[in-house]
Amino acid sequence: MKLTSITHAALPVSQIGLGCVTLGREIDEAASCVLLDHALARGVRLFDTAAAYGHGASESILGRWLASRRPSGITIATKILPPYDRIDIAASMQRLDMDQIDLLYLHQWHDSVPAAGPALDELLRSGKVKALGLSNVTLDQLRSAGPRFSVVQNNHNLAVSDVSDALRAHCAEHGIALVTYSPLGAGFLTGKHQHGVQSGSRFDLVPGHQDVYFHNGSYHRLATLEATSARTGHSQAHLALAWALHQPGIASVLVGGRTPAHLDQAYAALDLDDPALFAELTA
Numbered sequence: 001m002k003l004t005s006i007t008h009a010a011l012p013v014s015q016i017g018l019g020c021v022t023l024g025r026e027i028d029e030a031a032s033c034v035l036l037d038h039a040l041a042r043g044v045r046l047f048d049t050a051a052a053y054g055h056g057a058s059e060s061i062l063g064r065w066l067a068s069r070r071p072s073g074i075t076i077a078t079k080i081l082p083p084y085d086r087i088d089i090a091a092s093m094q095r096l097d098m099d100q101i102d103l104l105y106l107h108q109w110h111d112s113v114p115a116a117g118p119a120l121d122e123l124l125r126s127g128k129v130k131a132l133g134l135s136n137v138t139l140d141q142l143r144s145a146g147p148r149f150s151v152v153q154n155n156h157n158l159a160v161s162d163v164s165d166a167l168r169a170h171c172a173e174h175g176i177a178l179v180t181y182s183p184l185g186a187g188f189l190t191g192k193h194q195h196g197v198q199s200g201s202r203f204d205l206v207p208g209h210q211d212v213y214f215h216n217g218s219y220h221r222l223a224t225l226e227a228t229s230a231r232t233g234h235s236q237a238h239l240a241l242a243w244a245l246h247q248p249g250i251a252s253v254l255v256g257g258r259t260p261a262h263l264d265q266a267y268a269a270l271d272l273d274d275p276a277l278f279a280e281l282t283a
Helices: 029-041 053-069 090-096 114-126 139-145 165-174 185-190 209-213 216-232 236-245 260-269 275-281
Strands: 003-006 011-014 016-019 046-048 075-080 101-106 129-135 149-155 177-181 252-255
Touching (some): 011 016, 011 046, 016 029, 016 260, 029 053, 029 260, 046 252, 053 075, 075 090, 090 101, 114 129, 129 139, 139 149, 139 165, 149 165, 165 177, 185 209, 185 216, 185 236, 216 236, 236 252, 236 260, 236 275
Parallel strands (some): 016 046, 016 252, 046 075, 075 101, 129 149, 149 177, 177 252
Antiparallel strands (some): 003 011
16 A cells, blocks of 8 residues: 655555544444554554544544544544634544644535635644645635645535546645545445435435535446446446555545455455556546
């Protein structure tokens, strides 16, 4: 697995990062620690959470795990929600039990982003934050946000992508790292929801995700994935993960899960690097 560093702070990140959205929401603390331990042992160096995940439960569980394990050489990223006119990260820092956050994202675009510049700059100057990022943004929004942001985190998978060629080129030109999430489309690309939303799944717990994926364009791409899976013998999940993990210009792909097996299937997909096959999936 590739390891690299991003931003002026040289934050270490791994090709596979752990998305911690399931912690405290879909799995309890004991299962969360098993997953976190497994990720660390397998070489994951980027752990990504948010204040909104489980109403703070994810940050709290991650914070207690960090305090008990004290791992080194990793990057902890979290995200805060708008409005950004009064930026206060004290609650996140307390839950994470950290006096310095490696990477702080603004979780989504808001009109208050440009005006938040001075407050964000102060977080950097004070050392409370090492680097800043934007999540779920367009190229135009990124351009209007100013130069202080050195990471973009967007949704990117075979069904739905918020990483355009223009965004990718802009980030490469300006030294902005790209982190992507949801390589399986919250489970959509496994095909398990074709006959109805599965109880207890991400689409069941967060119904708003249904509008993102349940439409003709995504179903067309799912059909292509199914056909390629049947022809090659690779599972749909294996193909979708391999495609996401081998996209050019991506620093890290966040993989979520409830068990170590969910992370292991991403590791298995690292071995499949077939540009011709990937082109077929997006034809």
